[in-house]
Amino acid sequence: MFESETAPTYHLETVEDNQFVLNLGPQHPGTHGVLRVVLHMDGEYILTADPVLGYGHRMQEKIAETMTYTQVLPYMARMDYLGALSYNQAWVCLIEKMCGLEVPRRAEYIRVLCVELNRIASHFLWFGAFLLDLGAFTPFLHAFADREKILDLLESVTGSRLTHCYFRFGGVGADVDDDFFAGAQAFVDHMRQHLPTYHSLVTGNVIFQERTKDVGVILPFETWGYGLSGPVLRGSGKQYDVRRSEPYSIYPELDFKIPVEQSGDCLARYLVRLREIEESLNIIEQAVAGMPDGPVRSKVPKIIKPPEGEAAMAVETPRGELMIYLVSDGTKVPYRVKYRVPSFANLSIFSHLARGQLLADVLAILGSLDMVIPEVDR
Amino acid sequence: MNLIETALDVLDIGVDRFDYTAGGLHAQAWVRPEQLRPACRALYSLGFFLETVTAVDLIAGEIMQGVYLFNHYEQNMRCKIILETERINPVFPSIGAIYPGAVWHERETGEFFGITYENSRDSRCLLLPEETTFHPLRKDFKPQGQPVDTP
Numbered sequence: 001m002f003e004s005e006t007a008p009t010y011h012l013e014t015v016e017d018n019q020f021v022l023n024l025g026p027q028h029p030g031t032h033g034v035l036r037v038v039l040h041m042d043g044e045y046i047l048t049a050d051p052v053l054g055y056g057h058r059m060q061e062k063i064a065e066t067m068t069y070t071q072v073l074p075y076m077a078r079m080d081y082l083g084a085l086s087y088n089q090a091w092v093c094l095i096e097k098m099c100g101l102e103v104p105r106r107a108e109y110i111r112v113l114c115v116e117l118n119r120i121a122s123h124f125l126w127f128g129a130f131l132l133d134l135g136a137f138t139p140f141l142h143a144f145a146d147r148e149k150i151l152d153l154l155e156s157v158t159g160s161r162l163t164h165c166y167f168r169f170g171g172v173g174a175d176v177d178d179d180f181f182a183g184a185q186a187f188v189d190h191m192r193q194h195l196p197t198y199h200s201l202v203t204g205n206v207i208f209q210e211r212t213k214d215v216g217v218i219l220p221f222e223t224w225g226y227g228l229s230g231p232v233l234r235g236s237g238k239q240y241d242v243r244r245s246e247p248y249s250i251y252p253e254l255d256f257k258i259p260v261e262q263s264g265d266c267l268a269r270y271l272v273r274l275r276e277i278e279e280s281l282n283i284i285e286q287a288v289a290g291m292p293d294g295p296v297r298s299k300v301p302k303i304i305k306p307p308e309g310e311a312a313m314a315v316e317t318p319r320g321e322l323m324i325y326l327v328s329d330g331t332k333v334p335y336r337v338k339y340r341v342p343s344f345a346n347l348s349i350f351s352h353l354a355r356g357q358l359l360a361d362v363l364a365i366l367g368s369l370d371m372v373i374p375e376v377d378r
Numbered sequence: 379m380n381l382i383e384t385a386l387d388v389l390d391i392g393v394d395r396f397d398y399t400a401g402g403l404h405a406q407a408w409v410r411p412e413q414l415r416p417a418c419r420a421l422y423s424l425g426f427f428l429e430t431v432t433a434v435d436l437i438a439g440e441i442m443q444g445v446y447l448f449n450h451y452e453q454n455m456r457c458k459i460i461l462e463t464e465r466i467n468p469v470f471p472s473i474g475a476i477y478p479g480a481v482w483h484e485r486e487t488g489e490f491f492g493i494t495y496e497n498s499r500d501s502r503c504l505l506l507p508e509e510t511t512f513h514p515l516r517k518d519f520k521p522q523g524q525p526v527d528t529p
Contacts, residue, residue, distance in 0.1 A: 054505040061490075062514050097402065224427035224451065226479035233451075240451040312402035312447070312456060323429055325447060336515075340430040340447070348482045377505055 018042060022359075026055050035366075035373050037350075039359070046362055049354035051347060056377040064337040069095055069304040070169070072334070077163040079341065080375040082122040085115045085158075086317035088167040093248055094313035094324050095169050098306035107171040107296045108250045113184060113287040114154065114166065116280040120191075121150040122318035123273050130270070130367040131202060134211050139202050146194065153183050169304060171297030181288050188281050188288075198274065212266035216353045216365035219264060226352075227345040230320025231276065232369055235261050235268035242316040256283050266368035273370070305332050319343050319370055339378060343371035381450060382407070382457045385420040389413060393457075406458040411471055417459055418446070418473045426450050426457070431473070431483035433491045435465065437517040442468040442491065472498035490515040 025036040034055035040047040060079060064072045076091045077084035089111060096103060124147040128140035151161045157176050158166035166173050202208055218228070218236045233240055241258045243251040259275035261268035308330035314323040320342030327336040346369050354362045382405045383393050391413060396403045409417050429447040436443055446459040463469065472495040474481040484495040485504035492513035495501060503510055513519060 054503075054507070057505045059514055062519075065515075094402075097400075224425055225422065225477050227428040227430075227477070229427075238451050245451075245454045310401060310403070314402070314449075314456075321429075321449075323447070325430070325432065325445070327434055336434050338430060338432045338445075344482065345428075345479055348479050352478070 019047065024362075035347075035371070035376075037362075037366075039354075039362070041359070044358050044360075046354045046357050046359065049351045049362065051350060053373075053377055056374045058378065060339065060378040061337055064334050066333070068332050069306070069334065072337070073168075074163075074165045077165050078374065079339065079378055080317060080319070080322075080343070080372050081163050082125055082372055083118055083318040084162070084164045085111075085118040085154075085166065086315055086322060088165060089115055089249070090313055090315040090317075090322050090324050092167045092169055093315065094311060094326060095304060095306060097313060098309075098311045098326070098328065099169075099301075099304060101170045101300050102298045103170055104295045104298055105250075105292050106175075106294045107298075109287050109291050110157075110172050110176055110296065111167060112250055112254070113284055113291075114157065114164075114172075116283045116287070117150050117154060117184065117187075118164070119318045120277050120280050121147050121154070123277050124150075126273065126318075126370045127198070130370070131208075133363050133367040134208065136202070136205075136208070139198070142194075142197065142201070146191065149187055149190070153180065153187065156180060156183070168297060168300075170300040171295070175296045181291065184284055185288050188285050191277070191281055195274075195278065203271070203274070209267065211360075211364055212270060212368070214263075215266045215361045216357070216368060217264045218349065218353065222349070222352070226349040228320070228349065229345065230316070230318070230342050230370075231269050231272040232320065232346045232349075234259065234272045236264040237262040242314045242321050246314055248313075248315060250287075254283055254286050256280075256286075266364050269368045269370075303332055305330065317342060319372065319375070320346060341375045341378065343369075343373075343375045347371045347376055380405070381424060381426075381453065381455050382421075385424050385426070386417060389416050389420060391417060398456075402456065403458055404454075404456050406460055409459055409461050411461055411463070411469075414444075414446075414459065414461060414471050415473060415476065418476045421448050421457075421459075422476050424450075425452065426455075428477045428479050428483070429456070431480050431487055433468075433487050433493060433515075435491060435515065435517045437465065440465045442493065444468075444470045444493070446473070467494070468492070469494045469496055471496050474498050474500070489513065492516060 019042045022039040022041050024039055026034040036052040038050045076087035080087055124143040128143035131139040155161050158164040220236050223233055223236055239258050239260045256279045259272050261271050306328040310327045312325045314321050323340040325338040329335040353365050386407055391407050393405050393407045395405050398404050426448040429449050432445050434443040441462050442465045444461045449456045481500050488495055489503045489506050
């Protein structure tokens with residue numbers, strides 16, 4: 001079914017009378033980051049959509065080959081700046097797995113607590129931006145007011161509001177105090193009261209339902225060909241979450257559900273993310289309640305030298321499965337690092353979804369895929 | 379017999395099992411270039427999803443290694459399909475007609491390593507500028523002193 005599709009070409013002389021080429025981005029206010037999409041249109045309908053990537057490309061994989069394992073760590077947060085702590089976690093877990101380093105239990109709990117706060121913050125930003133795409137301004141203000149509370153909390157432990165670099169090999173950078181736990185618990189209580197406002201403001205809104213229902217449907221049998229993951233996949237009825245399927249850290253001990261929707265449209269992906277916020281609140285509450293005492297960092301060698309060989313480590317970021325594939329030659333510099341980023345795979349289905357759709361619906365589809373362009377471009 | 383062995387058994391491709399807890403990989407299978415598409419077709423039909431298509435430049439042995447990583451939604455089963463060719467003008471078959479998501483991965487790997495993917499429906503540069511002539515992830519590429527016109 002896919003063999004007939006060929007690379008789209010845009011020669012103006014081949015464009016027929018009622019057709020035209022529309023350039024969406026990289027500065028179009030309706031797009032996120034610096035994504036450019038070349039749309040071949042027939043009136044209001046899309047004939048082909050061709051994303052043009054690379055405006056935020058920094059060759060992260062080559063950078064990693066020129067640095068020691070410790071020096072690579074801060075670069076992780078520069079890929080997905082909205083889910084920076086998930087990227088931190090993937091890199092430290094990978095090196096800990098290869099070198100056989102111990103992690104104290106308190107450090108694991110702090111990691112999970114921070115990662116889940118980060119996940120909620122990322123979903124809030126998506127929520128605001130997605131609804132801005134659809135023309136709703138008020139939800140954006142609600143989401144950013146709540147996101148601000150998380151950023152304040154994370155700033156107090158990581159020292160930065162964006163691009164956090166807090167995790168270390170064998171633990172975390174510094175211990176947290178009781179104010180942080182009290183703040184996290186207060187945030188959970190606040191969100192439990194405030195989340196119904198999100199639903200009454202947006203989910204039940206007729207215009208929102210009309211704009212997202214049955215738009216951009218991803219059928220279950222299309223998912224694995226494109227390697228989808230995260231909420232984009234779970235909106236199409238596949239219950240796949242790395243935290244459950246490939247358990248790492250303390251996730252097996254925690255009680256949380258994996259939200260799944262069956263319809264595969266923009267509304268399904270929206271509902272999955274909102275329900276994920278609720279589940280992350282549950283995880284935060286459990287992590288605060290079960291927080292053990294003890295050290296937050298174990299003794300690790302000054303120079304990290306993983307043994308010769310290869311390893312893969314996957315974590316669930318707010319956007320889906322991040323997998324790092326590492327080939328080590330036994331020196332203190334990685335031989336080859338491959339970042340398998342979720343946004344890249346999730347965006348690759350976009351031109352398939354956009355074909356035959358209206359221009360306004362394409363903006364809804366782009367928003368519902370929730371990609372971070374610096375992560376796609378690396 | 380695990381799911382990978384079930385998929386690759388009819389094609390007579392041997393599967394090496396790995397210690398999952400040590401390296402995060404369940405198994406790997408070495409294939410010849412003409413076996414790659416049948417192997418991917420078998421994995422696709424059993425619902426394996428494509429994690430990534432990448433390559434490793436083994437400059438010491440003058441070998442370019444193509445690496446294909448797959449996993450499964452229903453059960454945790456990460457497997458690596460691996461094939462090798464010479465480093466000079468490496469050519470691999472494209473699997474974009476089987477896994478449509480592989481087209482972007484192949485465009486990226488192609489421009490980074492100078493690999494040609496045969497019968498690919500789209501072989502333009504993806505992340506680098508269109509007229510790029512260098513391949514940054516090849517081990518003989520020097521990061522300094524390569525001026526390039528940015529668009």
